[in-house]
Amino acid sequence: MTANRSAVLHRNLRVDPPVAVRGDGAWIIEAGGRRVFDGCGGAAVSCLGHSHPKVIEAIRRQVGQLAFVHSGAFTSEPAEALARHLVDRAPQGFGNGATMFLGSGSEAMEAALKLARQYWIEKGEPSRGRIIARDMAYHGNTLGALAAGGHAGRRAPYAPLLIDVARIPACHAYRGRAEDETPEDYGRRMADALEAEIAVLGPENVCAFVVEPVGGATMGCVPPAPGYFRRLREICDRHGVLMIADEVMCGMGRTGTLFAMEQEGVTADLYVIAKGLGAGYQPIAGMMVCETVLDAIRGGSGALANGHTYMSHPAACAGALAVLETIEEEGLLEAVNRLGARLRAGLESRLGAHPQVGDIRGRGLFQAFEIVADRGSKSPFPPAAGIAARFKQEALAAGLLCYPSAGGVDGTQGDHVLLAPPFISREADIDFVADVCAATLDRVLDRAAA
Ligand code: PLP
Numbered sequence: 289m290t291a292n293r294s295a296v297l298h299r300n301l302r303v304d305p306p307v308a309v310r311g312d313g314a315w316i317i318e319a320g321g322r323r324v325f326d327g328c329g330g331a332a333v334s335c336l337g338h339s340h341p342k343v344i345e346a347i348r349r350q351v352g353q354l355a356f357v358h359s360g361a362f363t364s365e366p367a368e369a370l371a372r373h374l375v376d377r378a379p380q381g382f383g384n385g386a387t388m389f390l391g392s393g394s395e396a397m398e399a400a401l402k403l404a405r406q407y408w409i410e411k412g413e414p415s416r417g418r419i420i421a422r423d424m425a426y427h428g429n430t431l432g433a434l435a436a437g438g439h440a441g442r443r444a445p446y447a448p449l450l451i452d453v454a455r456i457p458a459c460h461a462y463r464g465r466a467e468d469e470t471p472e473d474y475g476r477r478m479a480d481a482l483e484a485e486i487a488v489l490g491p492e493n494v495c496a497f498v499v500e501p502v503g504g505a506t507m508g509c510v511p512p513a514p515g516y517f518r519r520l521r522e523i524c525d526r527h528g529v530l531m532i533a534d535e536v537m538c539g540m541g542r543t544g545t546l547f548a549m550e551q552e553g554v555t556a557d558l559y560v561i562a563k564g565l566g567a568g569y570q571p572i573a574g575m576m577v578c579e580t581v582l583d584a585i586r587g588g589s590g591a592l593a594n595g596h597t598y599m600s601h602p603a604a605c606a607g608a609l610a611v612l613e614t615i616e617e618e619g620l621l622e623a624v625n626r627l628g629a630r631l632r633a634g635l636e637s638r639l640g641a642h643p644q645v646g647d648i649r650g651r652g653l654f655q656a657f658e659i660v661a662d663r664g665s666k667s668p669f670p671p672a673a674g675i676a677a678r679f680k681q682e683a684l685a686a687g688l689l690c691y692p693s694a695g696g697v698d699g700t701q702g703d704h705v706l707l708a709p710p711f712i713s714r715e716a717d718i719d720f721v722a723d724v725c726a727a728t729l730d731r732v733l734d735r736a737a738a
Contacts, residue, residue: 311338314710314717316689324684325709327721328691331505332537332654332708335564336614340712343569343610350606359599366605373612374576377546379555381578388575388592389600389608393536393562394428396573397498400558401432402594404496404530407581410588416495419451420485420529422458424699426506427498427534436498439506440699454489456481459516460507462647462658463666463697475513483523491527496558501548502651504537508658508696508704509650517552524557530581531556536573537654540564541615542708544625544652551651557581567611570604620711627718628652631707634722642726644733653711658696659703659729668701669736675703678732688724 294304307319314337316324326334336343350366357364371387378385390396401419408416421427423438434443435450438458443450457464459478461471469477486494499520503510524531533556538548542564545551549559558581562573585592598604615621632648632655639645639657646660659679661669669675676692683690683705696702709721 313337313339314713322687324687324689325717325720325724327683327688327707327709327724329564329708329710330568330689331563331691332542332706333563333566333568335541335620335711336567336569336611337710337712338568340567340569340610340614342614343567343607346610347569347603347607350603355603356598356601358597360595364600364602364605366602366609367600370605370609370612373609374561374574378559378576379547379550381555381580382576384579385577385582387577389605390573390575390596391571391598391601391604392428393534393560393573394430394433395596396536396560396562396575397428397433397436397534398430399575399594400532400560401436401496401498403575403577403581403585403592404532404558406593407530407584408495410584413492415492418454418489418493419496419498420454420456420482420489420494421498422500423455424458424460424503424507424696425498425500425534426504426537427500428536437506438699439695441695442506442699454485456485458503458507458510459512460503460510461513462510462649465513471513472515475516476519478513479516479519479523482520483527486523486527486529491529494527494529496530496532497524498532498534500534500536500538501552502538502543502654504654505691505693505706506696508656508693508706509654511649511651512552517549517554521554530558532558532560534560536560536562537708538651540612541621541624541711542652542654543650544621544628546615546621548651565611566604566608569611570601570607572601572604572608615711618712623711624652627709627711627713627715628655630715630718631655631709631722634719635707635725638722638726639729642729644729650707653713654706654708656704656706657725659705668697669703671695671700673736675732675736676705678735679703679705679728682731682735683724683728686724686728688721688728690721690725 310317427433427436465474559576566572647658676694679692691706
């Protein structure tokens with residue numbers, strides 16, 4: 289018998305993670321009482337922290353009344369109310385649109401890819417089967433979503449299982465903009481790569497273009513260049529290609545607006561949302577469909593070809609509705625902008641001149657800094673130095689949970705630290721995050737050099 293070995297299949301088979309037993313606002317309390325500040329919301333999930341009474345009560349009430357019904361037989365009051373709440377606040381063209389609720393961002397991403405494909409079949413253009421996505425994107429870990437993703441390291445082990453997704457470069461000014469290029473010219477150049485790829489594939493074969501409005505987990509909070517999305521929208525419209533905005537990480541207020549794309553002044557045809565939607569109180573994601581796409585399906589087969597058991601889960605929908613209501617009632621979008629500016633200023637003042645920090649970027653409470661071996665050449669540390677992994681351990685030891693990642697430059701090289709604190713954080717918490725990051729970086733670099 290191996291009684292002291294965990295029977296949970298943890299991500300790391302050599303080290304069991306500490307046991308978390310309780311949440312207290314933006315703090316997580318471990319068995320033994322140690323408090324850790326959740327500086328990344330897990331993975332940009334816990335926007336309301338871990339003990340919000342309104343959300344807890346909404347879920348408790350719903351489970352007491354009706355925990356589950358199968359969406360093939362019934363709808364439920366929370367699912368209806370949540371969908372109405374979202375479409376009422378959604379971008380233009382979604383007023384008569386609809387939302388499907390699923391269990392995870394990956395599942396919602398799969399649903400979006402399949403719905404885009406179904407749209408073209410219903411429209412009588414079955415040759416439109418190709419998806420275009422961007423290098424270094426992250427769209428999830430199920431096979432379809434992983435195939436759309438562009439992170440070489442994450443894709444490599446599963447390569448034989450992945451569908452063939454066409455790819456264009458990401459818009460990443462720190463890494464890609466030429467010195468003599470304006471941000472606008474760079475945005476246009478990157479967007480025009482989509483048009484070039486559509487020409488290669490033939491527009492009659494292209495189904496959809498998938499894009500994160502603010503590049504998240506793999507690249508580290510990379511905002512688009514000015515005009516990039518307007519140009520992408522023009523190109524999609526010109527060739528009848530659907531635009532799928534993956535707002536799983538950057539949506540639901542994280543960047544300061546409910547939908548991250550609002551800040552680009554254009555609308556996608558499908559939105560994929562998750563993480564902050566349920567704030568971690570229940571697993572939930574959404575796939576939002578605009579009127580035009582929905583009308584084609586309504587006027588065609590009238591039925592979705594894709595379904596899952598836990599779609600529109602009533603308890604999850606009740607929790608998510610309470611989350612979105614709380615964001616409005618407590619003025620949390622304003623808080624995201626105010627605290628986000630404080631976090632950015634805190635990082636700039638502590639790390640802006642650091643010789644091993646190449647870039648500080650992001651929007652709202654979605655900020656990252658990139659660690660480099662040489663600031664002039666932007667060259668990363670060798671992957672074997674394990675900078676991101678060391679940073680995570682050192683920060684945790686200092687009481688801060690953050691989200692460092694490796695491979696952000698090309699899928700194997702590069703280190704950045706992503707920060708996504710809860711919207712309910714206090715100013716002192718935000719300063720703590722910046723302080724711990726600065727101290728941790730020096731400790732990590734000292735140890736790496738030793
Ligand atoms: N899309 C983006 C942009 C993400 O950041 C993630 C997760 O990090 C996903 C999709 C997949 O979501 P999930 O992990 O809930 O399946």
